[in-house]
Amino acid sequence: MLSANEIRKVVAERTAHQKGTGKRVVDVREEMERLEERGELVIHRIRPENRPVEASTLFGWTKRIPTDRLWHHKSCGQCGNIPGYPSSLLWLMNETGRSYLNEPHQTSCTAWNYHGTATSNPVALAAVAARNFHRAYETGHFPLIHCGTSFGDYKEMRKLLVENTEVRHKVREVLRKMDRDLVLPEEIVHYSEWVHAMTPEILARQRYPVKGIIATVHEPCHYYKMVPEDAVYDDAIYAGQRPAVPSGILMALGATVADYSTWYDCCGFGFRHILSEREFSRSFANLRKIRPMVEEAHADVAITSDTGCVTTLDKSQWIGKAHGLSYLLPVLADVQFAALALGAHPYKIAQVHWHSSSTEGLLTKMGIDWRTAKEEFQEYLRALKAGATPELLHPAHGEIETFFAVNKGQVLPEASGPAPTSASASAPAAVPAVGGPAK
Amino acid sequence: MSIVARLPRRTLSLTEEEEAAPPTMELTGRRRMTAEERGTAATIFQEFRADRRHREFVVGCLNCGECTTGCPAARFYDFSPREMLQIAQNGDATTLWDAMQEKIWACCQCYTCNMRCRFGNDIAGIISVMRELSVSHGLESTRRTLAPFGRSLTLLMTVGTQVASDMIQPDFFRDWGPFATGSDKVWQVSAEVMRKAIPSDVLQTTRSSWEVSVQTSLELFRIYEETGVLDMLRGLDPDLTEMLIDIIEERREEFVEARERFQDQLAGQTGPVTTFSG
Ligand code: SF4
Numbered sequence: 001m002l003s004a005n006e007i008r009k010v011v012a013e014r015t016a017h018q019k020g021t022g023k024r025v026v027d028v029r030e031e032m033e034r035l036e037e038r039g040e041l042v043i044h045r046i047r048p049e050n051r052p053v054e055a056s057t058l059f060g061w062t063k064r065i066p067t068d069r070l071w072h073h074k075s076c077g078q079c080g081n082i083p084g085y086p087s088s089l090l091w092l093m094n095e096t097g098r099s100y101l102n103e104p105h106q107t108s109c110t111a112w113n114y115h116g117t118a119t120s121n122p123v124a125l126a127a128v129a130a131r132n133f134h135r136a137y138e139t140g141h142f143p144l145i146h147c148g149t150s151f152g153d154y155k156e157m158r159k160l161l162v163e164n165t166e167v168r169h170k171v172r173e174v175l176r177k178m179d180r181d182l183v184l185p186e187e188i189v190h191y192s193e194w195v196h197a198m199t200p201e202i203l204a205r206q207r208y209p210v211k212g213i214i215a216t217v218h219e220p221c222h223y224y225k226m227v228p229e230d231a232v233y234d235d236a237i238y239a240g241q242r243p244a245v246p247s248g249i250l251m252a253l254g255a256t257v258a259d260y261s262t263w264y265d266c267c268g269f270g271f272r273h274i275l276s277e278r279e280f281s282r283s284f285a286n287l288r289k290i291r292p293m294v295e296e297a298h299a300d301v302a303i304t305s306d307t308g309c310v311t312t313l314d315k316s317q318w319i320g321k322a323h324g325l326s327y328l329l330p331v332l333a334d335v336q337f338a339a340l341a342l343g344a345h346p347y348k349i350a351q352v353h354w355h356s357s358s359t360e361g362l363l364t365k366m367g368i369d370w371r372t373a374k375e376e377f378q379e380y381l382r383a384l385k386a387g388a389t390p391e392l393l394h395p396a397h398g399e400i401e402t403f404f405a406v407n408k409g410q411v412l413p414e415a416s417g418p419a420p421t422s423a424s425a426s427a428p429a430a431v432p433a434v435g436g437p438a439k
Numbered sequence: 440m441s442i443v444a445r446l447p448r449r450t451l452s453l454t455e456e457e458e459a460a461p462p463t464m465e466l467t468g469r470r471r472m473t474a475e476e477r478g479t480a481a482t483i484f485q486e487f488r489a490d491r492r493h494r495e496f497v498v499g500c501l502n503c504g505e506c507t508t509g510c511p512a513a514r515f516y517d518f519s520p521r522e523m524l525q526i527a528q529n530g531d532a533t534t535l536w537d538a539m540q541e542k543i544w545a546c547c548q549c550y551t552c553n554m555r556c557r558f559g560n561d562i563a564g565i566i567s568v569m570r571e572l573s574v575s576h577g578l579e580s581t582r583r584t585l586a587p588f589g590r591s592l593t594l595l596m597t598v599g600t601q602v603a604s605d606m607i608q609p610d611f612f613r614d615w616g617p618f619a620t621g622s623d624k625v626w627q628v629s630a631e632v633m634r635k636a637i638p639s640d641v642l643q644t645t646r647s648s649w650e651v652s653v654q655t656s657l658e659l660f661r662i663y664e665e666t667g668v669l670d671m672l673r674g675l676d677p678d679l680t681e682m683l684i685d686i687i688e689e690r691r692e693e694f695v696e697a698r699e700r701f702q703d704q705l706a707g708q709t710g711p712v713t714t715f716s717g
């Protein structure tokens with residue numbers, strides 16, 4: 001179940017059932033164009049300096065993946081628990097010469113909270129999405145979404161803002177109170193799609209062959225079960241029957257991606273459950289995910305591409321010992337695995353020490369000298385403790401940014417029309433006003 | 440002879456106390472609703488049916504059970520997405536009230552049911568609508584369910600990231616093992632030093648997932664004020680809501696002071712950074 005053919009079949013059957021309800025699968029991007037013409041929103045377009053690469057989605061629609069000048073939309077869970085996930089991504093961008101902003105002027109999508117405690121509502125979620133979109137837009141950098149849930153939520157919110165006039169007008173009214181207006185990105189892009197688009201450049205820098213490593217992939221639910229038409233599929237990966245990310249990069253690097261019977265199950269995160277009902281999360285993660293991965297596929301590592309999934313699959317295993325489940329299968333995000341294969345420092349960059357299930361056996365199998373790296377890291381920690389300046393992947397922000405979301409020499413895209421020829425930053429400029437009221 | 444036949448035969452009768460105060464459980468095992476609860480249940484039912492999402496999310500049901508077959512929560516809880524959808528479609532105020540006491544909170548919001556449903560029901564979505572109503576009506580069962588989320592909600596409302604590395608305390612997350620916190624015990628340095636070893640300045644804080652600027656957190660709070668989220672939260676936890684308002688008031692003052700302090704650097708700026716007043 002849940003192969004692309006089956007999903008398309010379900011969608012076709014839905015359409016038959018829903019005749020007369022007005023619901024159908026539409027390409028929301030076409031409606032965005034119409035709304036932009038009416039002055040109801042601005043499309044944040046992917047421009048030449050974003051160096052886009054084309055990919056294909058569930059229905060064969062083309063999705064353009066920007067690879068440069070990106071605005072990092074971080075994930076609250078990854079930054080709290082698995083910081084090696086964002087730092088590996090930033091490191092890969094530095095290695096491949098991509099520019100980006102990693103700012104303190106972003107909130108999370110707040111959907112963890114919504115799906116966990118329901119102390120929000122769709123208008124608030126849409127306004128939060130739109131505020132982040134506008135901030136990315138005013139810096140001239142295209143948003144890159146780190147989290148599976150943020151990706152799913154933003155796809156839903158973009159659809160809601162396009163399809164529901166009342167919500168759209170309310171959100172615009174709220175945004176105006178902070179001198180912002182409605183900007184929707186041409187594409188909602190998940191970071192694993194960036195990895196997919198960058199595959200040739202990543203392979204060109206590969207240092208450690210990973211042939212012989214058996215990886216099992218957990219596909220994050222919110223990547224492809226929410227607004228499924230936006231997920232990237234590729235005929236060369238699982239014959240186009242499962243999402244192409246994050247499996248594609250593992251196969252390209254030379255790992256064996258092994259199948260297991262419960263690949264489409266969720267990880268057990270549950271939003272609320274991972275904090276206050278972990279009996280469920282760990283039972284589900286161990287019995288429905290880790291056990292099949294190890295016993296059916298003999299995995300060396302589980303790879304996924306969402307915050308909650310890495311957390312749940314990794315942190316749930318240690319307690320399994322109490323029930324005789326002593327798997328301790330390493331769990332990494334695709335970017336951590338890719339960065340390690342390119343020679344990233346396992347502790348300083350991939351930050352593997354935050355993971356509960358030890359990764360050191362995997363590192364040995366990859367040919368990485370983790371013992372020396374660990375000594376270096378311990379030395380680095382001692383230096384930090386003594387007051388040394390931390391090593392950073394990008395310049396630190398100034399004190400003013402603790403308070404203000406300042407202009408940064410941003411290149412501001414036009415509402416429509418030709419793209420500028422230069423990718424260099426220019427002097428600050430005002431955001432073009434979104435047109436007048438709806439006609 | 441079966442084991443049942445060997446059990447002693449006993450005749451049970453009601454005690455005097457039981458005669459005087461009849462049980463408050465109905466035969467189904469459900470607690471009898473008070474008149475006030477029946478009133479709230481009726482209001483919730485009306486609001487639920489009037490929500491535009493009810494029309495959009497509940498399309499129909501084949502009773503095929505595909506949703507429940509793939510549901511992770513159904514494996515471990517007395518819960519079924521098919522039941523939730525059918526209550527949404529055909530239930531009354533009492534069945535809806537019943538589902539809202541506990542069952543709705545079993546759902547993981549994984550969207551597997553939506554993906555499997557040939558009718559195109561948004562089952563995960565309609566469960567969220569039920570949850571929203573249980574929050575805004577401040578149901579006692581919801582208060583109990585969400586009681587452990589005080590810190591998480593505070594972070595969410597004030598900085599917009601619902602976790603922080605300092606929440607992962609060994610005592611509370613013992614089941615995650617000794618390495619879960621990038622542990623100072625293992626590495627012999629404090630949690631602050633461990634965060635400093637992350638190579639991005641915005642990620643080095645221990646108090647939220649990343650550092651969030653004051654302007655950003657005030658803009659977020661404005662969204663909550665304008666979209667009814669603060670009112671929802673007030674229904675659930677008035678004390679927490681007042682505390683949040685106090686935190687934000689302090690932050691607003693800080694923001695106004697900072698505008699004076701940084702006025703020279705802000706002079707050439709344009710857009711929201713110059714116009715947003717908190
Ligand atoms: S979204 Fe909820 S009801 Fe649907 S399959 Fe997942 S856990 Fe079950």
Ligand code: SF4
Nearest residue numbers: 500501503504506556
């Ligand atoms: S999958 Fe859809 S149609 Fe089938 S039982 Fe569930 S809600 Fe009803």
